[in-house]
Amino acid sequence: MKKIVFTGGGSAGHVTPNLALIPKLQQRSWDVHYIGSKDGIEKGIVEGASIPYTGISSGKLRRYFDLKNFKDPFKVMMGVMEAYALIRKHKPDVVFSKGGFVSVPVVIGAWLNKVPVFLHESDITPGLANKIALRFATKIFVTFEEAKAHLPKEKVIYTGSPIREDLLKGHRETGLELLGFTMRKPIIIVMGGSLGAKRINEAVRAALPDLLQHYQVVHLCGKGNKDESLEGTEGYRQFEYISSELPDVLAAADLVISRAGSNSIFEFLTLKKPMILIPLSKAASRGDQILNAQAFEKMGYCHVLYEENLEKDTLLEAVQHVQKNRLRYKENMLRYSAENCLEEIMGYLEKARKK
Structure with missing residues (x-):
């Protein structure tokens, strides 16, 4: 064998x-x-x-x-x-x-x-x-x-x-049912990596009242990072981490806010999901995510928001920009096949x- x-x-x-x-x-x-x-x-x-x-x-x-x-x-x-x-x-x-x-x-x-x-x-x-x-x-x-x-x-x-092949087999309807979301508003999925991302979590929660006027938000915030005061907020679901349900949740998502780890961003690219990438800064890493994000931005796959500039207003501006240009991002992504x-x-x- x-x-x-x-x-x-x-x-x-x-x-x-x-x-x-x-x-x-x-x-x-x-x-x-x-x-x-x-x-x-x-x-x-x-x-x-x-x-x-x-x-x-x-x-x-x-x-x-x-x-x-x-x-x-x-x-x-x-x-x-x-x-x-x-x-x-x-x-x-x-x-x-x-x-x-x-x-x-x-x-x-x-x-x-x-x-x-x-x-x-x-x-x-x-x-x-x-x-x-x-x-x-x-x-x-x-x-x-x-x-x-x-x-x-x-x-x-x-x-x-x-x-992963199973990532390509998600169903939007199943994802909507799991999240308790509707089709009336676009869905943003926030992913800070398997361990979460404190800066991203804070910026998303600060922007949440504005985001929820136009979007529904599913937030993968990392172990121990849930905010219990936000439980039950209409149009917002938070999880520490999801595994088997991820294909369905991604199928339901219209826009991704994420770190720029290579494996994740290539998964989003394969699924043709417009992205806002917030790479780890050089102060917290060797700079690999910055290079990844810049390469994707050069190909027209994403919008990059550097962590040093991350705050409520810049995040809202980035979401507005990507949503407005989502068709162009998707068209660029069609050039890639995995x-x-x-x-x-x-x-x-x-x-x-x-x-």
């Missing part, structure tokens, strides 16, 4: 592309196992999808000073030993890594076992984990064509972003197995 080990974690964005590939591979009789951290967000997501999962030790890779930086290298070393043993036990034909700090021990463990390693890099510039892992990789798949300039040219392959991405990646995995 064909065998593959997946890894990636630390955020939902390091898991969802794997979940796009796994069902396709299972349909082709691949045996799938997932290696992640012992208590990261990926554990709940993967186990919730009924995929065999094993947790290993992992230490976070930081670009800034922290006392944990002295302890975490030992966790990474322990993780390498654990991953090496697991890969030796499962004997996979290939390992597929989506990045995140837990992926580094798994990639090294695979390389030590002489198992081909395939990486997927979502952003224009590689994250720290993939910067370390790429030297052990057979091939590196990239979402943005611009990423090719930042990676070894003999390894990099432009494929686009793997999109159909070939999954097949191309799976083709490389099949070839590696036969060698």
